[in-house]
Amino acid sequence: MSDASPATPLDPEGLAALTNLARLELPDAERAALGEHLGRILGWVAELDSVETEGVSPSQHDAPRTTESLRPDAVRPSLERERALLNAPARDPLGFLVPRVVSE
Amino acid sequence: MSYAWESAASLAAQVRSGETTARALTEACLARIEAVDGELGCFLRTDAEGALSAADAIDARRAAGEELGALAGVPVGVKDNLCTEGLETTAGSRMLRGHRPLFDASAVARLKAADAVVIGKLNLDEFGMGSSTEHGPDGPTRNPWDRTRVPGGSSGGSAAAVAGGLVPLSLGSDTGGSIRQPAALCGCVGVKPSYGLVSRSGLIAFASSLDVVGPLTRSVADAALALDVLVGADPADMTTHALPGASPAPFSAALEGASLKGKVLGLVREYRELTEDAGVWSAVEAALDAARAAGAEVREVSLDLTSAAIPTYQVVSTAEASSNLGRYDGIHYGHRAQEAGDIVQLMSRSRAEAFGPEVQRRILLGTFVLSSGFYDAYYLKAQKVRRQIAAAFAQALEGVDALIGPTSPLPAFKLGEREQDPLAMYAVDVFTVSTNLAGLPAISLPAGSVSPEGTALPVGVQLTGRRDSDPALLALAAGLEAALALPTTRPAGLGGQA
Numbered sequence: 001m002s003d004a005s006p007a008t009p010l011d012p013e014g015l016a017a018l019t020n021l022a023r024l025e026l027p028d029a030e031r032a033a034l035g036e037h038l039g040r041i042l043g044w045v046a047e048l049d050s051v052e053t054e055g056v057s058p059s060q061h062d063a064p065r066t067t068e069s070l071r072p073d074a075v076r077p078s079l080e081r082e083r084a085l086l087n088a089p090a091r092d093p094l095g096f097l098v099p100r101v102v103s104e
Numbered sequence: 105m106s107y108a109w110e111s112a113a114s115l116a117a118q119v120r121s122g123e124t125t126a127r128a129l130t131e132a133c134l135a136r137i138e139a140v141d142g143e144l145g146c147f148l149r150t151d152a153e154g155a156l157s158a159a160d161a162i163d164a165r166r167a168a169g170e171e172l173g174a175l176a177g178v179p180v181g182v183k184d185n186l187c188t189e190g191l192e193t194t195a196g197s198r199m200l201r202g203h204r205p206l207f208d209a210s211a212v213a214r215l216k217a218a219d220a221v222v223i224g225k226l227n228l229d230e231f232g233m234g235s236s237t238e239h240g241p242d243g244p245t246r247n248p249w250d251r252t253r254v255p256g257g258s259s260g261g262s263a264a265a266v267a268g269g270l271v272p273l274s275l276g277s278d279t280g281g282s283i284r285q286p287a288a289l290c291g292c293v294g295v296k297p298s299y300g301l302v303s304r305s306g307l308i309a310f311a312s313s314l315d316v317v318g319p320l321t322r323s324v325a326d327a328a329l330a331l332d333v334l335v336g337a338d339p340a341d342m343t344t345h346a347l348p349g350a351s352p353a354p355f356s357a358a359l360e361g362a363s364l365k366g367k368v369l370g371l372v373r374e375y376r377e378l379t380e381d382a383g384v385w386s387a388v389e390a391a392l393d394a395a396r397a398a399g400a401e402v403r404e405v406s407l408d409l410t411s412a413a414i415p416t417y418q419v420v421s422t423a424e425a426s427s428n429l430g431r432y433d434g435i436h437y438g439h440r441a442q443e444a445g446d447i448v449q450l451m452s453r454s455r456a457e458a459f460g461p462e463v464q465r466r467i468l469l470g471t472f473v474l475s476s477g478f479y480d481a482y483y484l485k486a487q488k489v490r491r492q493i494a495a496a497f498a499q500a501l502e503g504v505d506a507l508i509g510p511t512s513p514l515p516a517f518k519l520g521e522r523e524q525d526p527l528a529m530y531a532v533d534v535f536t537v538s539t540n541l542a543g544l545p546a547i548s549l550p551a552g553s554v555s556p557e558g559t560a561l562p563v564g565v566q567l568t569g570r571r572d573s574d575p576a577l578l579a580l581a582a583g584l585e586a587a588l589a590l591p592t593t594r595p596a597g598l599g600g601q602a
Contacts, residue, residue: 010472018468018471018472018475019452019468020452021471021475022426022455022467022468022471023430023433023448023451023452023455024452024455024456024459024464024467024468025449025452025453025455025456026456026464027456034464034465034468037465037526038465038468038469038472040527041418041465041469041526041527042469042472042482044415044527045415045418045419045473045482045486047411047412047415048412048415048416048419048482048485048486048489049485051409051412051485051489051492053485053488053489053492056488056491056492057488057491058484058487058488058490058491059487059488059490059491059494071339071342079206083206084206086204086206087203087204087206087436087437087438088435088436088437089434089435089437089438089439089440090435090440096435096436098435098447098450099444099445099446099447099450101446101447
């Protein structure tokens with residue numbers, strides 16, 4: 001096992017890296033409480049360290065049924081653009097609108 | 105005419121025979137929701153226009169001599185994390201306010217194809233993340249038996265609507281107990297089918313390897329009727345498969361002549377000390393006495409790793425949630441922040457503005473356990489423990505027909521009581537999460553009540569079976585339901601004290 005058992009609060013740098021990865025902009029006022037909370041849960045989850053798992057292979061979900069999971073590789077109708085755009089918060093007739101990502 | 109407390113089977117039979125019409129049932133259902141749901145807060149929205157037009161189409165087909173489906177005219181409520189074409193579907197989140205799906209979830213489509221009438225959408229914890237149905241932006245749902253208490257969650261609206269006589273059948277989803285725990289707390293039947301038997305297509309994803317869609321009803325027979333419709337392989341969900349060796353209505357068929365005689369129930373030893381409320385355990389023991397009297401044998405069995413299930417679940421479910429909820433970016437659909445500079449800020453701000461605190465906590469936890477440097481210690485470790493939990497179930501189920509124990513360690517708790525302590529809230533799922541980790545079928549059915557403050561609160565007993573043995577599990581549940589022969593009681597103040 002690694003050293004990843006922080007029963008102590010997540011430090012501000014760690015939390016900043018995490019909120020960036022998760023794309024969640026957190027108000028400064030909430031950071032301390034959240035860091036403490038996550039530390040508490042992670043400390044509790046670290047109880048799993050006491051379970052012996054030597055030689056056990058990880059499980060996503062058991063009993064995969066690959067033969068029934070396959071379907072013919074055939075082209076089928078897909079969503080029309082107009083309908084795909086219906087729930088977009090900002091759009092024009094051609095696509096989704098986003099802030100400029102390349103400079104002029 | 106009130107149909108509030110009639111079974112789905114009886115209502116469908118009346119519509120098929122012409123004794124009543126789908127329109128009459130729909131109108132009565134909508135009127136009852138209008139009259140009593142202000143007290144309960146089950147429905148986030150009803151769809152009177154869509155429901156009446158569907159009902160009229162069903163009645164017209166009957167008039168034309170067509171044979172109607174198994175759920176002819178039966179009003180159903182749908183948890184609001186299941187997509188309904190053109191009908192707003194929010195998953196109880198600000199993120200999806202105003203979202204109108206382009207298609208029906210497969211489970212909803214199957215109900216409609218069996219001539220059920222979708223009445224509206226039911227309250228839940230945001231994205232299914234909770235055990236009390238008090239986290240959502242639309243306010244709490246209240247327990248029909250005591251309106252100061254929670255209905256459980258996350259399918260709290262689905263359970264309270266059935267227990268309160270608003271609909272005879274609702275759809276819920278169960279990622280760690282979200283059908284069974286509210287069913288227990290509201291005094292109805294809730295089934296979590298084996299993973300892969302009911303399509304997840306159109307279920308707004310929380311944790312894809314754990315999420316299962318299932319029915320909530322007031323009787324095991326109605327649950328079987330619904331499962332006959334819901335279960336089956338779906339090309340739109342590659343994790344589904346057909347029930348092995350299934351006849352056309354395997355669940356209803358399994359219930360015919362169902363009896364506990366000669367059946368063996370395994371009482372999970374570890375559950376006793378994890379049951380917070382002594383009255384809950386007494387109710388389970390009374391259920392065991394009834395089962396013995398009906399000819400069943402009860403054995404104590406041991407289920408290893410019971411206490412490891414919740415931490416394992418927290419790691420696996422939040423990891424999957426952090427990935428699944430990555431789709432909410434403020435661009436393709438859902439909430440978009442108005443004040444944002446670049447595209448990263450647009451995403452981060454949209455998500456921060458629209459996700460509630462519990463959802464944010466889980467996304468962050470899931471991001472952490474998947475992040476470089478921590479993946480092996482948390483996520484990989486949890487996946488290994490998950491495999492061992494499945495093995496522990498296989499061992500416990502050896503030589504018994506089903507495992508039995510309480511569904512929830514305590515009856516319905518007060519609104520707000522556990523809201524500030526997420527760890528205490530997670531502990532509520534101690535008897536339910538492990539079945540999702542193992543992919544097994546489980547059912548919660550009413551097993552009496554406790555009266556902590558003079559008000560009777562329902563207690564649920566859970567039966568857990570082998571994977572894909574769902575019809576046999578329902579038959580056991582029907583046997584236990586008959587053996588218990590609970591008196592018909594109904595929540596006070598909601599009409600129809602029969």
